[in-house]
Amino acid sequence: MPALDAGGVERGTVEFARELVKLGHESIVISNGGRQVETLEAEGSRHICMPIHRKSLRSLALVRPMRRLLAELKPDVIHVRSRAPAWITWLAWRKLPVATRPRLVSTVHGMYSVNAYSAIMTKAEHIIAISDCVHDYITSNYGIDPKHITRIYRGLDPSIFKQNSDNPDWRNRLYQAYPQFKNKRLLVMPGRLSRWKGQEAFLDVMHHLCDLRQDCHGIVVGDAEENKQHYLQELLDKRKALGLDDKVTFVGHRADIQSFYSLADITCHLSNKAEPFGRTVPEALACGCPVIAYDRGGAAESLHQAFPDGLVEADNPEAFARRAHELLEREAIDIQLPEEFYLRHQVDATLDVYRRLLDAPRGG
Structure with a gap:
């Protein structure tokens, strides 16, 4: 390689x-x-x-x-x-x-x-x-x-990605660094900052979701490559234009993504083209976190098997937000990730x- x-x-x-x-x-x-x-x-x-x-x-x-x-x-x-x-x-x-x-x-x-x-x-x-x-x-x-x-x-390595992997000490340290996360329904958007990964669409989703409810906060986990820092600024400008400065936080690169999956209420996958696999989807599912993704490419394959309720029409942020609202209203979520993803x-x-x-x- x-x-x-x-x-x-x-x-x-x-x-x-x-x-x-x-x-x-x-x-x-x-x-x-x-x-x-x-x-x-x-x-x-x-x-x-x-x-x-x-x-x-x-x-x-x-x-x-x-x-x-x-x-x-x-x-x-x-x-x-x-x-x-x-x-x-x-x-x-x-x-x-x-x-x-x-x-x-x-x-x-x-x-x-x-x-x-x-x-x-x-x-x-x-x-x-x-x-x-x-x-x-x-x-x-x-x-x-x-x-x-x-x-x-x-x-997936089950020693890293498994249900109930959340650590209370880690959670407390995170809340100290980001008090805006506390007592919120959290939507996590993982992945390096890249135009095709869908961070712009995530901001649109959060904009629509905030019209439906006021208890949510979006977390973008990932950083831009050195030659793409301008894209981060574009995202920050769009966040401000949509009035989401207090609703969406960019936390940069993190080595503890599995803990974010366990903390989150929903993980979002919004790539604007079909991905060959979409590893973040089964990773989050393995941690017991429901995932919403566009119904296309490899990212949809694990959802079709493990959590089909997370599939939405491709390139439709408004439908994505409605599905997030529906899932947040549920008392229980059933996720069954098959062994072939381990x-x-x-x-x-x-x-x-x-x-x-x-x-x-x-x-x-």
Whole structure:
């Protein structure tokens, strides 16, 4: 993969590597490094630093070093998770002796632009799709036989995301820092500040919701990248224009998002395009927090199974606000998140892909 910094794919890779080690496998991650390398190595995996993150023709110079490395490591399975590393790895792998080379697996984490560069993710011997909508994207755009694709949802670590994970001391510290949250019905909007993530729509939802009731407060959890700080200012300007300065708070990046899920009355997912998976949805559901999301993409798949009452018409903030009002009026909420959204299932299903591929004839 490209690097091991922040992000859902990176965190999922570190968690999966840890589980491999627990099961007695040797786990090696090749990337350009990052803040999560220390955790990865502390949990028993080996990290090899290689600048495979660059989307540049210069990266082709890494093909031969990668081939030598693979010949030295002799792994049973190579698993690629991103396009630039996949190109380097595939070009190195395909020149290894067919009879002895590792089996090659890819995970398609996104619905990338359809072109020759993205097509590399479909050249593996077997493909993992992280949702049904990604599965459909692969088959419809690249003509891949479904027998070469397995849908495996990205699994949640139950030790982090579980019901009743709220901590009273944490709550008291939060109320000291943000007294405006106390005695309010809280709606949380998680995700980095980005135009497609839907923070502008969240402000519209809060504007409509405040017309229906006065006991709510919105919390935006996430920060803008360094080159997108202007977008934060746009959001603050819109908050002021809608008269929401005392109704919506931006708390920036937080490492304790699971506690916000447990505190919140509702988690909101408002991306303005279909997401491949939408990890915040099952995360919040696993913490016992109801989620409202637009009915499209991977984000809707977990809601269809675990909490269908949280689905609303896409791109309709007013309908979103009405649904929030309805849910806040309920005395009880029933959430049933299936096991296939948890890490144990992801590990077992992925190892099953590995084993089936290792047993299959070579040379396809």
